[in-house]
Amino acid sequence: xxxPDELCGLRLEGTTLTLAGELTIYTAAALKDRMLSAISxxxxxxxxxADVLEIDTAGLQLLLMAKQDAAHQQRSLQFTMxxxxxxxxxxxxxxxxxxx
Amino acid sequence: xxxxxxxxxxxxxxxxxxxxxxxxxxxxxxxxxNQEAIASVFRAAHTVKGSAGLFGLDRxxxxxxxxxxxxxxxxxxxxxxxxxxGALLLQSGDYLTILLDNVHxxxxxxxxxxxxxxxxxxxxFLKKTEAESWHISxxxxxxxFRSGMDPASFLHYLETLGEITSxxxxxxxxxxxxxxxxxxxxxxxxxxxxxxxxxAIFDVFAFIHxxxxxxxxxxxxxxxxxxxxxxxLPEDDLLLGEILVKIGTLTQAxxxxxxxxxxxxxxxxxxxxxxxxxxxxxxxxxxxxxVEAALEKQVKAQETRNRDSKLIRVDSxxxxxxxxxxxxxxxxxxxxxxxxxAAGITDLVESASVLTRLVEQVRDNVLQLRMVxxxxxxxxxxxxxxxxxQDLGKDIDLVISGGxxxxxxxxxxxxxxxxxxxxRNAMDHGIERVEERKARGKSGKGTVKLNAYHDSxxxxxxxxxxxxxxxxxxxxxKGLEKGLVQxxxxxxxxxxxxLIFEPGFxxxxxxxxxxxxxxxxxxxxxxxxxxxxxxxxxxxxxxxSTFRIRLPLTLSxxxxxxxxxxxASYVAPLDLVVExxxxxxxxxESLLERNYLNLRGEVLxxxxxxxxxxxxxxxxxxxNILVVRFxxxxxxxxxxxxxxxxxxxxxxxxxIFERLRGIGGSxxxxxxxxxLILDVPALIERAISREYFQSSHV
Numbered sequence: 090x091x092x093p094d095e096l097c098g099l100r101l102e103g104t105t106l107t108l109a110g111e112l113t114i115y116t117a118a119a120l121k122d123r124m125l126s127a128i129s130x131x132x133x134x135x136x137x138x139a140d141v142l143e144i145d146t147a148g149l150q151l152l153l154m155a156k157q158d159a160a161h162q163q164r165s166l167q168f169t170m171x172x173x174x175x176x177x178x179x180x181x182x183x184x185x186x187x188x189x
Numbered sequence: 190x191x192x193x194x195x196x197x198x199x200x201x202x203x204x205x206x207x208x209x210x211x212x213x214x215x216x217x218x219x220x221x222x223n224q225e226a227i228a229s230v231f232r233a234a235h236t237v238k239g240s241a242g243l244f245g246l247d248r249x250x251x252x253x254x255x256x257x258x259x260x261x262x263x264x265x266x267x268x269x270x271x272x273x274x275g276a277l278l279l280q281s282g283d284y285l286t287i288l289l290d291n292v293h294x295x296x297x298x299x300x301x302x303x304x305x306x307x308x309x310x311x312x313x314f315l316k317k318t319e320a321e322s323w324h325i326s327x328x329x330x331x332x333x334f335r336s337g338m339d340p341a342s343f344l345h346y347l348e349t350l351g352e353i354t355s356x357x358x359x360x361x362x363x364x365x366x367x368x369x370x371x372x373x374x375x376x377x378x379x380x381x382x383x384x385x386x387x388x389a390i391f392d393v394f395a396f397i398h399x400x401x402x403x404x405x406x407x408x409x410x411x412x413x414x415x416x417x418x419x420x421x422l423p424e425d426d427l428l429l430g431e432i433l434v435k436i437g438t439l440t441q442a443x444x445x446x447x448x449x450x451x452x453x454x455x456x457x458x459x460x461x462x463x464x465x466x467x468x469x470x471x472x473x474x475x476x477x478x479x480v481e482a483a484l485e486k487q488v489k490a491q492e493t494r495n496r497d498s499k500l501i502r503v504d505s506x507x508x509x510x511x512x513x514x515x516x517x518x519x520x521x522x523x524x525x526x527x528x529x530x531a532a533g534i535t536d537l538v539e540s541a542s543v544l545t546r547l548v549e550q551v552r553d554n555v556l557q558l559r560m561v562x563x564x565x566x567x568x569x570x571x572x573x574x575x576x577x578x579q580d581l582g583k584d585i586d587l588v589i590s591g592g593x594x595x596x597x598x599x600x601x602x603x604x605x606x607x608x609x610x611x612x613r614n615a616m617d618h619g620i621e622r623v624e625e626r627k628a629r630g631k632s633g634k635g636t637v638k639l640n641a642y643h644d645s646x647x648x649x650x651x652x653x654x655x656x657x658x659x660x661x662x663x664x665x666x667k668g669l670e671k672g673l674v675q676x677x678x679x680x681x682x683x684x685x686x687x688l689i690f691e692p693g694f695x696x697x698x699x700x701x702x703x704x705x706x707x708x709x710x711x712x713x714x715x716x717x718x719x720x721x722x723x724x725x726x727x728x729x730x731x732x733x734s735t736f737r738i739r740l741p742l743t744l745s746x747x748x749x750x751x752x753x754x755x756x757a758s759y760v761a762p763l764d765l766v767v768e769x770x771x772x773x774x775x776x777x778e779s780l781l782e783r784n785y786l787n788l789r790g791e792v793l794x795x796x797x798x799x800x801x802x803x804x805x806x807x808x809x810x811x812x813n814i815l816v817v818r819f820x821x822x823x824x825x826x827x828x829x830x831x832x833x834x835x836x837x838x839x840x841x842x843x844x845i846f847e848r849l850r851g852i853g854g855s856x857x858x859x860x861x862x863x864x865l866i867l868d869v870p871a872l873i874e875r876a877i878s879r880e881y882f883q884s885s886h887v
Contacts, residue, residue: 182358
């Protein structure tokens with residue numbers, strides 16, 4: 090059985106956090122805390138989404154959460170290199186601002 | 190094939206359909222999504238069109254066709270019956286009535302022009318404009334992910350039915366620790382262009398109706414509807430307003446105006462803005478009233494079904510003929526009984542008695558046939574109330590009760606005009622303007638009540654208003670001015686109020702085109718007197734007024750009490766007779782000095798009918814008092830002999846005798862003699878009036 094951790098990987102290199110795999114309801118819970126703790130130390134961070142193969146609304150919500158959280162703590166947070174799946178969902182919800 | 194013979198039936202049925210259509214349209218004014226009412230309106234137009242086609246009535250077919258097309262779109266959910274469309278449809282119904290009335294003739298130019306205008310306005314609703322978009326507001330349920338659904342799939346599905354022209358995602362995410370990644374905190378406001386029906390759009394969200402907040406506003410929604418939506422939704426009003434402007438639902442100007450307006454208009458009892466009715470809401474908020482309305486409809490539908498299935502159309506002339514015949518039967522029966530009694534043959538007397546009983550039963554049944562419920566007349570007044578309160582700019586509620594009270598059809602036909610006038614009066618002069626009412630501490634909404642019930646052999650119809658009441662002093666002053674009242678006369682409140690029934694009397698400061706010219710109330714009283722009824726007024730300044738009409742239950746056959754005065758016979762309606770009192774010699778002497786009786790401690794005014802009817806000649810052997818009552822008042826009628834109960838048919842007196850006070854008709858007795866029927870209410874009035882008291886001889 091694949092664990093949520095295996096479904097989505099999180100890699101922090103310098104100020105770039107790379108998410109790879111599924112960003113969905115199945116991995117959302119597991120990802121949330123790891124994401125939050127990974128970025129909480131960094132005053133500025135880029136979240137690379139090139140390897141996000143699958144994303145659903147729950148996953149999108151996580152991205153929104155990350156952005157909101159960073160804003161509250163006056164940190165800078167950018168999403169970069171969205172995969173096609175990510176772009177499609179963001180377009181559906183007309184949230185392209187999120188990517189700028 | 191010549192269908193002319195069927196034309197009257199067609200016309201009558203069409204009028205009934207149009208009446209039903211009007212009622213449904215009025216219902217839709219407060220409940221615009223009522224499917225049954227919409228179906229009823231559509232059916233009416235459709236049937237009228239079809240039948241008119243059979244008769245080759247092209248004008249009607251053409252006009253109804255346009256109406257039907259518009260109603261078809263309403264039925265499909267593409268159009269909502271808002272204020273404008275509702276008023277237009279009501280006017281269209283009125284126009285159809287005009288067309289029906291002029292089936293054979295030509296219309297006046299003004300009417301034809303009016304018809305063309307209506308048609309154009311109706312056509313405008315049929316045009317599809319490109320800017321027609323639906324507004325859909327979604328707030329997904331917190332547990333939607335846990336239910337195994339993804340909101341995105343609904344948006345995708347929606348896109349298969351049309352185009353999402355603009356969209357804004359909204360969210361209320363709790364911070365860090367509290368945020369549950371498996372809960373959904375998102376919502377969406379979007380504009381959706383589509384040819385799909387309302388049902389189809391609704392169905393997209395079939396699986397999440399129960400727990401998610403879904404609002405779908407059709408293309409015809411007004412700015413006010415969106416303002417209401419904004420206030421309904423959980424987020425900040427201004428924020429939502431901005432969103433709606435951004436996606437093109439509202440203009441900035443509409444938003445600002447709408448919010449400003451909403452702040453002025455008071456919320457209703459539940460704290461909600463008043464325009465809520467137009468929004469199609471699927472959330473749990475509106476369930477209670479919807480359930481109640483549904484129950485009410487069910488009960489009504491059941492009643493209508495029961496009534497319709499057992500009815501049969503009868504020509505009312507045939508019914509009148511039948512009643513006449515029964516009347517003759519009653520007289521002939523009485524004659525037979527009399528002769529049988531005189532002949533003294535026991536078997537014959539018994540047989541005649543059986544005959545009389547049967548005739549009585551036939552009489553009662555036949556009279557019942559002519560009884561109709563007054564409810565139908567009453568509900569027509571709803572339309573009048575709506576139109577008049579709009580014209581006057583007042584807020585008036587018409588409350589109707591006692592609609593199932595039954596009365597003779599001919600009375601129902603003739604009571605319409607006086608009631609209309611009384612209603613207009615109550616709304617125009619009775620109910621004050623909103624500011625005045627508020628200044629007096631009353632609610633801004635005025636109430637006019639229309640009530641009917643049976644009371645001691647009469648039917649009573651009341652028109653009550655909670656308006657300003659009658660001003661006794663102003664009326665008295667006007668009465669003095671017009672010479673109707675003498676300066677030193679003292680009048681009771683009742684007599685002062687009754688002054689308004691005098692011709693040309695009106696204390697209205699402004700004459701509206703509805704009332705105030707002083708030509709109404711005297712006609713009202715005349716109409717009611719013609720029906721052998723009476724009208725009385727109760728009023729309290731600042732509180733309101735009640736106009737009470739009393740009408741006899743039947744017009745033609747009555748049970749009566751026969752009396753003799755001199756050599757003439759008179760009949761008093763039996764249900765107005767309370768008792769008979771025999772007068773001894775002593776009593777008669779003392780009566781000569783007074784005009785009232787002591788009836789077991791009760792003061793009873795009385796009239797010497799002998800004097801009243803001018804029969805002074807004969808010597809009086811015996812005298813009796815017939816105690817009668819009407820409308821809560823009693824009086825004694827001094828007569829000679831009492832002859833007992835009889836059944837008679839009232840024959841109207843000729844027009845020459847119309848003004849006879851005290852006599853209300855004539856009848857033929859079993860022995861062929863003519864007896865006059867006493868107008869008991871008038872006699873009672875006379876007995877207790879001061880005038881009579883004052884002019885008595887001591």
